Amino acid sequence: MPKVLVDGQPIEVNEGENLLEACLNAGLDLPYFCWHPAMGSVGSCRQCAVVQYQSDEDTNGRIVMGCMTEVKEGARFSLETENAVQFREAIIESLMLNHPHDCPVCSEGGECHLQDMTVMVGHRDRRYTGKKNTHRNQYLGPLINHEMNRCITCYRCERFYKDYAGGKDFGAQASRDRVFFGRQTDGVLESEFSGNLVEVCPTGVFTDKPFLAHYSRKWDLQSAPSICTGCGVGCNTAPGERYGRLKRIHNRYNYDINGYFICDRGRFGAGYVNNKERIDYAGLREVDGSYSAIRHENALATAGQWLNDKRVVGIGSPRASLESNFLLKHWLGPANFSSGLSDAEGPGMKQLIKVLSTTKANVPSVRQMQSADAILILGEDVANTAPRISLALRQAVRNKSFSMAEEAGIPEWQDAAVRNLGQDELSPLIIVTSSESRLDNIASHIYSLSPDAIADFGFSLAARLDGSDIEDEMVCGVADILSQASRPLVVSGIGSFSPDILSSAAKVADSLSNLNKKAMLSLCVSESNSMGVAMLSDEHTLSLASVMEQLDDIDTLVILENDLSRRLDRSALQKLSESKVNIIALDVIENSTLNRASMVLPAASFAESEGSLVNFEGRAQRYFPVFEPARDRLPSWHWLIKLASLDNDNKLSALACFDDVVSLLADSDKKWEEIVKVAPGQTFRDRGQKIPRQTHRYSGRTAMNASVSVHEPPQPKDNETALAYSMEGLNRDQPSTLSPYVWSPGWNSNHSVQKFQSKVDGQHKNQTPGIILISSNQNGFGESVSYERTGALEANNWTLIPIACIHGSEELSSYTKEIAELSGNAFIAISEDAANALGVLDGDGLQVIGGSAEISLEVRVVDRMAEGCVGYSVGYEETLSLAPGQTVRLAKDASWIRSKPHLIATDGASEASLGESLYV
């Protein structure tokens, strides 16, 4: 390793890095603003100024920017020389000219990078007494608050939003001291990654709006390490709580998965935890259909009568923890367990696991996907089903410009130079899907095919890669691109609900692996624990359809955190409602399955319980309770132990704590052996102490409930995990899976994450990134493919394809007010040609007729749609009766009333001037 001299001290540096990174790695505090570990350097803020000496004789040196200076063996720098110190202080002073003195009322206060840097350079007294610039703030939607006066023009927001996340509706405006960051006009930020502005902004220009409405300081938040339940990627999060309310979610650094960024569903979609519709107490259905809240002892007594000597069947859930699902299966037996996956998804998940266990390709982490130099997406709308992966793919296509930069001798972190050199040169991204996607604007090739045709294309492509003589131009072109790549990546998934597409993706990946050992295959799943529950399934596992068929032979049904109305068709739901079966339903929030239940048990949400989730790679990760479940809520695994203990066959009553459940799971099958290593158990101690959930500055603990009682309540005891509801203990170098929040002396903002990393942008110092539970035997998928293809459709017959929406399609997040606001109406997506043929415009209504469904949906005209296909928004209440692959007919709904465009406060005037009549 090269060495450089900093203030006379030799420090070891990594080849090719810049001086700022080198200083941070060496533990030196060098202030900065515009640099970001994931976004590199542009040298615009001038804050990381240091003095560099040209030679041993040079005593004056000259000022250079740390982030723009590559370290070379023997180079000599000074951070502490008067010149550098004064320069850095002057920069802060100049930034402070226009920065308001509003820290006490600013929601960034206490975790503000600008505050930290100001203190770091020692700038205390403001000399400027003139007038400060003021700006008009914009309405940016329900998620992000805008306070432009605080801006210090580091340009990070623009670089993240446009350059990193590919957003178009945001940017820098004006020049000099009038620079403004925002949209052209007020309006909702379109990027699904807009929430990261909250963390990317070094001060309080962009802040978390829902958090602002119920604000607490960072030091007053109680946090725990958690896993996002928004989709199957498994991003790591750090939710914060106070007053029994989930206040906000911040990104929690995980080198392999989310790095520094999460999507808006992950950041803002957990507001349902505070929803008034949450279940507080056990409920028993009366004869008249109404529910009465009952004490949980009474509920259990009643449940006992329904369980003993009865046939009990359990329905699991892809959004419940692995442990809860396992307990349900273990208690009732494999033959009485259903995974709870829909019948459209179940076979696909089975196929997906088979692919992952046999593929010859590498299954990459999100981080590894960024290294791909050619990408093929088969039938998956990644931007909506696994948003964080789409963000990684946006970085991967830049590998072309990185290799151009390497040739030109430009280091990767020279962000502006690399982008200037690369312009729009992108690595190939081939998208083969049924409809448009937000990645289309960076794709080199886009093909719109029906799901069947996508699978056909995949099989032909695999055959071509194997050397078959195929003449199809499209197949040959794609095969050439992929076979020339050094790290090709195939991305597919369950999003099209087509096992054939998965098989074809597997075939392509295997064929590529025969040519190239570095080929990668990544398969997206739909929910946070789809993978876990699919892995629990075996040959005895009942499908939901077979549960419904056997309904008459079942006495009691235990439904674990699963709203069956999202997974069963209407006739099956009707059958369930009319049957005599006793239904015990555990769930977190009111839904239509609970309305059919005989008994409802209040389950704790992810923020109030612990559990493991298995992500799309087969990586098991643990989430921990942020706060104690209120009222009669209990974690589902706890309810299941209580229920099982009522049963005569009392095999679960020996389980005393969560770790016992994990051990039992580990012992149950070889594939779960490693699950005990996912996170340290409750006996873990760091230097004799538990890990504190609260910061050491946590204030007002004893006064928090003074409005109710002046008696100081005891702190809750956590007997289940290695975390404590306390300020006592260290949060420093424990395993990363037990890291509740980041803080380091002098670094109050999330930039303190670098103090937890082994090196800048590197792994956590004590990295425990979860455990990969699926390993491939590398034999290849190898299945010969024979399947039926539906023939050509008759006139005005369309194949339905599912369209996932980042806001609206996921179940629990749509119970969050802000997410519901962004979800918009359920829709039917059609091509422009189809719209012309049907005589409808965007926003009109179309009747969708097919099977048992006859509904009207809003028309959304999309840029591209496969021939003969129409899309529907999945997961919306209105579209629950539609199924992927179903054939439907369409007709214009003449009685449809167009919805008004979304208005914002400042639109009041224009609404009045346009008049109502235009929209009727």
Add this chain to the structure above:
Amino acid sequence: MMEALIQTDLASVLTNEETAAIDAELEHVPYKSGAAIDALKIVQSKRGWISDECLTAISKHLEMSVDELEGIATFYNLIYRKPVGEKVILFCDSVSCWICGCEDAKEKVSKVLNIGYGETTADNKYTLLPVPCLGACDRAPVMMVGDELITNLDDAKIEATFSQSLLSEDY
């Protein structure tokens, strides 16, 4: 219907002449967005300023987001995002002109036209804007009125320049 109406309106914002001039500029650039500044100048030369409608229409024509084009339009002082008078007075307040007494000359202009910096006369003839340098320091103080450079400013010259306006009743 509403969207359809709005779309037709946007398409007809730019005249054929403007569109042709922009298309001619597009011949010279590798990326459509590369012609952004020229496109703004073309439209401004016909209309005096860039309205929101024009901005949106140009951005559509250049296949860039309106937010990106706004960033460019507002970056440059001489792209006007608000209406200006028939002629823009660019009054130099830089070092050479300042040494040669531009402050007095500016006062005179303001008095004659009854406007300050950033303002437009009531008859919509003139807008007064400061400019850092006009490259004519040897003849300071200077100003530009429309396309005409007026040098060695003094009270008489200023009065003469605006004499037509002075005769009108608005002043």
